[in-house]
Amino acid sequence: AQSVSQHNHHVILSEAASLELGCNYSYGGTVNLFWYVQYPGQHLQLLLKYFSGDPLVKGIKGFEAEFIKSKFSFNLRKPSVQWSDTAEYFCAASQGGYNKLIFGAGTRLAVHP
Amino acid sequence: SQTIHQWPATLVQPVGSPLSLECTVEGTSNPNLYWYRQAAGRGLQLLFYSVGIGQISSEVPQNLSASRPQDRQFILSSKKLLLSDSGFYLCAWSPVDRGDNIRAFFGQGTRLTVV
Numbered sequence A: 001a002q003s004v005s006q007h008n009h010h011v012i013l014s015e016a017a018s019l020e021l022g023c024n025y026s027y028g029g030t031v032n033l034f035w036y037v038q039y040p041g042q043h044l045q046l047l048l049k050y051f052s053g054d055p056l057v058k059g060i061k062g063f064e065a066e067f068i069k070s071k072f073s074f075n076l077r078k079p080s081v082q083w084s085d086t087a088e089y090f091c092a093a094s095q096g097g098y099n100k101l102i103f104g105a106g107t108r109l110a111v112h113p
Numbered sequence B: 001s002q003t004i005h006q007w008p009a010t011l012v013q014p015v016g017s018p019l020s021l022e023c024t025v026e027g028t029s030n031p032n033l034y035w036y037r038q039a040a041g042r043g044l045q046l047l048f049y050s051v052g053i054g055q056i057s058s059e060v061p062q063n064l065s066a067s068r069p070q071d072r073q074f075i076l077s078s079k080k081l082l083l084s085d086s087g088f089y090l091c092a093w094s095p096v097d098r099g100d101n102i103r104a105f106f107g108q109g110t111r112l113t114v115v
Helices: none
Strands: A003-006 A010-014 A019-021 A023-026 A032-038 A044-050 A056-058 A064-068 A073-078 A087-094 A107-112 B003-007 B010-013 B019-026 B032-038 B044-052 B055-058 B065-070 B073-078 B087-094 B110-114
Touching: A003 A087, A010 A019, A019 A107, A023 A032, A023 A087, A032 A064, A032 A073, A044 A056, A044 A064, A044 A073, A073 A087, B003 B087, B010 B019, B019 B032, B019 B087, B019 B110, B032 B073, B044 B065, B044 B073, B055 B065, B073 B087
Parallel strands: A010 A107, B010 B110
Antiparallel strands: A003 A023, A019 A073, A023 A073, A032 A044, A032 A087, A056 A064, A064 A073, A087 A107, B003 B019, B019 B073, B032 B044, B032 B087, B044 B055, B065 B073, B087 B110
16 A cells, blocks of 8 residues: 655754654655645645656755655755754655645654754 | 635534534635544544545545535535544645646644544
8 A cells, every 4th residue: 555654753953953854655656745844833834845857856944855766765854954943744645646645644843942 | 825724723522423624715716625634643644535516535434524515615524423533634725737736735724532
């Protein structure tokens, strides 16, 4: 069955530390990949997405993710986190039409000043 | 601009009572609509999606049903709630366009506690 797994459920970092959140998916064929973020008290919103082309995708607020097909991975990175990056991050995938998303369990990131 | 409204934000219901959660979308037409649920410690799971009025697809067997009586209205219902129905319910929409613009927009969610 199709699934998305995120390796870390809770991550605690100090400001200026580098961030990498792992995401692996189990899909055959072409897959669309997403990272969504939910800041405290806000709606879930799109951070970045990969459909095709350059496997290194840049999103908002300095985030980027790299699609590595051979590893079925789509890890999220940021070279220097800020306190305002404190949020819950969800990796998701879809395939085919209708944009039906399958989500990972989420990673809660806490950034301390 | 497009907006999505979902209510109520929180709900406490006794076991066996009915449920009705409503979601409406503004600023777009003929959207794809979705209901997701997040149970404690788990990711978001797709429950239902709809590509048009009266067209509902169920992704998982469960005690819930969905309806789309109008183009931009999506309702999640249950006749008799179970304890296992507790969770965080999110409504979402996405444009029909299947190109690179495809993305989902989420409501604020409803935290349902069945007691």
